[in-house]
Amino acid sequence: MGTESAGSVLLIEDHHDIADMVCEFMEGCHYVMDYAADGVTGLHLAVTGDYDVLILDLMLPGIDGLQLLGKLRNEARRDTPILILTARDTLDDKLSGLATGADDYLVKPFEIKELEARVRALIRRQRGQLAPETLQVGDLVFNTSTMELRRGAAAIKLTPIGLKILRILMQRSPRVVSRRDIERQIWGDILPDSDTLRSHMYNLRKGIDRPFPVQLLHTVQNSGYRLVAIDEKKQRH
Amino acid sequence: MGTESAGSVLLIEDHHDIADMVCEFMEGCHYVMDYAADGVTGLHLAVTGDYDVLILDLMLPGIDGLQLLGKLRNEARRDTPILILTARDTLDDKLSGLATGADDYLVKPFEIKELEARVRALIRRQRGQLAPETLQVGDLVFNTSTMELRRGAAAIKLTPIGLKILRILMQRSPRVVSRRDIERQIWGDILPDSDTLRSHMYNLRKGIDRPFPVQLLHTVQNSGYRLVAIDEKKQRH
DNA sequence: GGATATTTTCACATAATAATCACATGCTGT
DNA sequence: ACAGCATGTGATTATTATGTGAAAATATCC
Numbered sequence: 001m002g003t004e005s006a007g008s009v010l011l012i013e014d015h016h017d018i019a020d021m022v023c024e025f026m027e028g029c030h031y032v033m034d035y036a037a038d039g040v041t042g043l044h045l046a047v048t049g050d051y052d053v054l055i056l057d058l059m060l061p062g063i064d065g066l067q068l069l070g071k072l073r074n075e076a077r078r079d080t081p082i083l084i085l086t087a088r089d090t091l092d093d094k095l096s097g098l099a100t101g102a103d104d105y106l107v108k109p110f111e112i113k114e115l116e117a118r119v120r121a122l123i124r125r126q127r128g129q130l131a132p133e134t135l136q137v138g139d140l141v142f143n144t145s146t147m148e149l150r151r152g153a154a155a156i157k158l159t160p161i162g163l164k165i166l167r168i169l170m171q172r173s174p175r176v177v178s179r180r181d182i183e184r185q186i187w188g189d190i191l192p193d194s195d196t197l198r199s200h201m202y203n204l205r206k207g208i209d210r211p212f213p214v215q216l217l218h219t220v221q222n223s224g225y226r227l228v229a230i231d232e233k234k235q236r237h
Numbered sequence: 238m239g240t241e242s243a244g245s246v247l248l249i250e251d252h253h254d255i256a257d258m259v260c261e262f263m264e265g266c267h268y269v270m271d272y273a274a275d276g277v278t279g280l281h282l283a284v285t286g287d288y289d290v291l292i293l294d295l296m297l298p299g300i301d302g303l304q305l306l307g308k309l310r311n312e313a314r315r316d317t318p319i320l321i322l323t324a325r326d327t328l329d330d331k332l333s334g335l336a337t338g339a340d341d342y343l344v345k346p347f348e349i350k351e352l353e354a355r356v357r358a359l360i361r362r363q364r365g366q367l368a369p370e371t372l373q374v375g376d377l378v379f380n381t382s383t384m385e386l387r388r389g390a391a392a393i394k395l396t397p398i399g400l401k402i403l404r405i406l407m408q409r410s411p412r413v414v415s416r417r418d419i420e421r422q423i424w425g426d427i428l429p430d431s432d433t434l435r436s437h438m439y440n441l442r443k444g445i446d447r448p449f450p451v452q453l454l455h456t457v458q459n460s461g462y463r464l465v466a467i468d469e470k471k472q473r474h
Numbered sequence: 475g476g477a478t479a480t481t482t483t484c485a486c487a488t489a490a491t492a493a494t495c496a497c498a499t500g501c502t503g504t
Numbered sequence: 505a506c507a508g509c510a511t512g513t514g515a516t517t518a519t520t521a522t523g524t525g526a527a528a529a530t531a532t533c534c
Contacts, residue, residue, distance in 0.1 A: 012483055078367060081362070091348050098354040103362055104341065111328050117335040125318070125340055125362070135314070144314070145412045146465075147457050160459035171314065194494050202512060221501065222512065266530065397479055431483050439523060458490065
């Protein structure tokens with residue numbers, strides 16, 4: 001069952017030999033390939049279909065590749081990521097291709113592996129798979145891009161510093177994070193006079209743990225704190 | 238008015254001559270540039286700062302560029318678009334760079350204009366500027382080509398800056414947009430002396446929220462603002 | 475050039491958050 | 505059991521962030 005698709009790709013290219021080679025290789029990498037040999041067909045497919053990425057040759061029978069690109073972006077208003085793959089290698093070609101709305105530009109002759117790597121990068125970004133915007137520990141979910149925090153169904157409100165501390169703990173979970181580490185990340189080198197962190201940890205715990213039956217935030221004497229879902233019933237030194 | 242920023246870019250590069258050249262050119266194109274000459278500084282800036290794009294050299298004093306990239310993606314979990322700019326030109330270098338999480342890879346020596354075009358493409362995609370002409374959040378609809386704005390049946394009139402801010406917030410909805418981010422997109426790096434944004438946010442809120450029962454514009458202390466329709470039901474504290 | 479619209483600046487109000495403190499509780503090794 | 509330190513608890517105070525509204529400065533339009 002390992003045959004999940006790596007993504008669907010439309011290749012618009014009039015050289016059959018190159019097209020075949022690309023399709024074959026990409027299919028070997030689990031992409032679902034579609035193929036158009038001329039601009040009109042290509043544009044039509046690009047508008048109607050739902051591809052993760054387009055690979056576009058610039059010199060096509062029918063419509064010129066740049067025109068196609070322009071139409072797709074400005075008229076059809078599709079924002080499918082586009083990689084231009086062409087023999088045109090002058091600076092101006094690259095500039096106008098990227099300016100018209102392409103996301104990447106690769107010059108022939110090219111390494112097929114590089115093509116695949118660039119396509120993968122485009123898909124990865126499109127899907128937002130780079131850095132998941134949510135951190136999760138147990139049933140605690142922190143969406144760092146909306147700053148929403150919830151445990152199970154309940155929304156939780158924390159203060160800015162509380163959130164910062166929580167983020168650090170979630171990032172390092174299930175490891176122990178030392179007080180000093182937290183302090184340094186929050187305040188840098190000039191720490192407050194008093195042991196403020198204690199209060200913050202108290203309030204953090206009040207927010208994320210007190211209303212719930214299972215504790216996530218654990219104190220490790222003399223070491224620091226750790227955020228973890230599992231119980232330590234097994235721990236019995 | 239006039240000096241809108243094209244985006245903020247962090248350049249991590251240990252060759253001062255290249256760095257100077259790049260910064261100078263990019264600033265000429267209205268980018269706000271920041272610069273780190275070694276890996277540690279670069280990583281720190283990348284994690285704490287809030288850039289539209291990173292340009293990363295692979296051979297750095299301190300941390301290796303690939304390590305930096307990995308840490309940024311996997312530990313700090315930042316998804317800032319990254320363009321690798323390096324003299325390493327083997328296929329394997331490119332593959333591992335892209336695989337580790339880079340979005341683009343440009344080999345030295347390079348054309349500065351191509352670098353700029355690629356950076357621009359990354360920012361364009363990140364900001365979703367190919368977005369549909371009508372933006373919608375809840376019952377708030379903004380037609381960006383006619384500049385018409387309405388909430389439900391009611392037409393709303395805003396000032397130019399108000400509209401710009403609103404557009405930024407709508408494009409990124411439901412995400413939090415930091416004040417700094419908004420300020421940079423409106424004023425570039427020469428900000429007004431006073432905290433003008435506050436007034437604008439006040440007026441924006443007056444325009445789009447005050448006459449209506451459901452709030453769309455939410456303040457997130459110490460982070461920024463976000464525009465969302467759905468609201469937090471029950472909160473605990 | 476004067477009317478109009480927009481932006482910036484300011485002063486003050488309010489809300490939210492952080493620092494500090496005093497005391498309570500709990501753990502650790504002898 | 506005890507001393508000594510580490511951490512929890514919660515209230516109080518200080519500080520900071522943001523909201524509010526108007527007035528001054530600036531740009532824009534005819």
